[in-house]
Amino acid sequence: MKKILTSIILITAIQLSTTAQTLTGQAFLQQTVMGVQQGFGLRIQNQKGWGLGLVHQANMKSAAERAGEKYPFYGIEALVPLTKCGNMRFLFTPKAGLVNEQFFIIMPEVETEIKISDTFSAGITAGIRARQSATGIKVLIHL
Amino acid sequence: MIRLLLILLIAALFSCEPALEDPYENFIIPAGKHDNGWKMQSLQSKTLSFSAIFDQTAIYETQITENQHDINKLMGFSDCNSNHHENSARFGWRWLEDQLEIHAYAYVNGERKTKLIGAVELDKAYDYQLQLTNDHYVFYLEGYDPVSIERKAPCTRGLYYMLHPYFGGDEKAPHDILIQILTKY
Numbered sequence: 001m002k003k004i005l006t007s008i009i010l011i012t013a014i015q016l017s018t019t020a021q022t023l024t025g026q027a028f029l030q031q032t033v034m035g036v037q038q039g040f041g042l043r044i045q046n047q048k049g050w051g052l053g054l055v056h057q058a059n060m061k062s063a064a065e066r067a068g069e070k071y072p073f074y075g076i077e078a079l080v081p082l083t084k085c086g087n088m089r090f091l092f093t094p095k096a097g098l099v100n101e102q103f104f105i106i107m108p109e110v111e112t113e114i115k116i117s118d119t120f121s122a123g124i125t126a127g128i129r130a131r132q133s134a135t136g137i138k139v140l141i142h143l
Numbered sequence: 144m145i146r147l148l149l150i151l152l153i154a155a156l157f158s159c160e161p162a163l164e165d166p167y168e169n170f171i172i173p174a175g176k177h178d179n180g181w182k183m184q185s186l187q188s189k190t191l192s193f194s195a196i197f198d199q200t201a202i203y204e205t206q207i208t209e210n211q212h213d214i215n216k217l218m219g220f221s222d223c224n225s226n227h228h229e230n231s232a233r234f235g236w237r238w239l240e241d242q243l244e245i246h247a248y249a250y251v252n253g254e255r256k257t258k259l260i261g262a263v264e265l266d267k268a269y270d271y272q273l274q275l276t277n278d279h280y281v282f283y284l285e286g287y288d289p290v291s292i293e294r295k296a297p298c299t300r301g302l303y304y305m306l307h308p309y310f311g312g313d314e315k316a317p318h319d320i321l322i323q324i325l326t327k328y
Contacts, residue, residue, distance in 0.1 A: 034187070034328040069328070071187055099187040104302045106185075130328070131184045 008094060012050050012078045019046040024121075028057070028138030032129045034071045035059045041077065049081030049089055055097070073099045077109075087115040093125070105129075113140065167196065167323040170308040172316045178309045186220045186303035187328075191273040193218060196323040198266050202238050203317050211239055213312025214246050214257060218324060219273055222294065224301035229253050232280035232292065233306050234260075234271055245271075247282040249292045261287035268325075 027040045039057025058072040075097015082090040095107040109127030116122055123138040172179055195217060205211045219233025227233075228250055235248035235257065242262040249256050261284055263269050272283035279291040308324075310316040 033326075069188060071328075098300060100189070102189075102300050103185060103187050104300070105187060130187060130326075131182060 008078045008080065009052065009076070012052055012080060019048065021046050021051075023143040024051075024053075025141045025143060026053075026123070026138050028123070028125070028136050030057065030125065030127075030134055030136030032071075032134040033132035034069075034129070035061070037071070037073075039073075043077065043079060045079055049079060049084070049091055051079035053077045053079065055095055071099055072101070073097055073105070074101075075105075079111075082110070089113045089115075093127075095127075107134070109134075111138075118142065165323075167194075167325045170322045170324060172308060172310045172320040172322075174318045175315050177311050177315055178307065182305070182307055184305040184307075186275075186305055189275045191218070191220060191305075192271070192327040194268045194270050194325045194327070196266065196268045197236070197243055197263065198321055198323075200318065200320045201236070201243055201265060201322070203320070205312075205314050205317070207314070210312055210314050211237070213237065213314070214248055215311060216248065216306060216309040217245075217322065218271070218308065219248070219306045220303045221306065222275075223296060223298040223303060225297050227304075227306055230295065230297055231306065232273055232275075232282075232294070234273065234282065234284075245284050247280070247290045247292055249280050249294075251293060252295050256292050258282075258290045258292065260284045260290050 021044050024043045024045055026043065030037045030039065037057045038060050039055060041053050041055035043051050043053030045051030053076065055077050056074050059070040075095050077093050077095045080092040082092055091111045091113060093109045093111045095109060099105050107127050107129055109125055112124045114122045119142055121140040123140055125136040125138065127134045170179060214235035214237050217234040217236050219231060221227040222230035225231065230250055230252065232249040235246035237244050243265065244262050245260045247258045247260055260282055270285040274281040277296065278294055280294050281289050281291045283289045308322050310320060
């Protein structure tokens with residue numbers, strides 16, 4: 001698993017370094033098995049869609065069963081382009097990082113990015129968190 | 144058109160009603176197997192909390208009499224970046240003397256440690272909680288006093304992979320065994 005993750009990050013970094021890059025900020029909401037999480041991040045991406053990013057997300061309110069548990073996640077994401085169709089781009093966006101500053105997790109995710117204007121895009125995500133589906137929406141601002 | 148599509152997708156995402164189906168996940172250990180396959184999942188907080196229901200399929204008789212004392216596993220996790228035979232904590236269970244016993248079951252630096260917590264009724268949901276403190280694994284079973292086993296934490300940050308139902312011990316499941324589990328977050 002460690003090797004797969006390292007390979008994805010390395011390939012992405014190599015792809016990223018070969019062409020011009022853009023910086024993109026993102027804010028998102030994700031429905032997970034722990035509850036609705038809000039998050040934000042910063043990603044660097046080339047024109048083909050390859051990229052790397054930093055992500056933070058946490059529950060908007062404490063999980064129902066446990067007071068105070070917000071499952072904060074800090075991690076990195078890799079952006080691997082899958083296909084493009086008009087204004088839409090499909091990406092594989094696995095995330096890896098620490099939850100509660102202690103527990104390492106990997107979240108496989110796919111993202112559909114819809115270009116609204118040169119500055120703004122919207123995104124829809126589908127992923128897996130704790131063996132359950134996690135769906136989300138996001139706003140991307142190309143800086 | 145794109146905007147309309149976006150609005151519809153956003154509406155669909157947040158208009159979901161609570162699922163009507165049984166929230167419990169069925170773990171079936173097939174006859175002749177130890178488990179029903181490896182499931183990739185990792186612990187995400189210092190407390191693993193779940194409810195579990197055993198039914199009549201938890202009653203079994205081993206081929207070799209002394210294996211009846213072997214402890215099967217319910218649920219738990221490996222400790223920080225460790226293989227579960229080095230450092231881990233799980234709830235264990237066995238059918239012995241006409242009752243379903245629940246045990247605290249852990250490996251600490253490769254040494255196996257077990258303690259009896261209590262017995263549960265069949266077809267009844269019980270709450271289980273396994274807490275990770277700096278120096279102990281603390282096992283809570285609804286209706287019983289907590290039991291703790293000393294922990295030697297191999298690290299402070301890392302992968303704590305989850306461990307799911309497993310039959311054995313030495314022998315494999317004599318018939319299909321159903322365990323219903325609801326993980327709580």
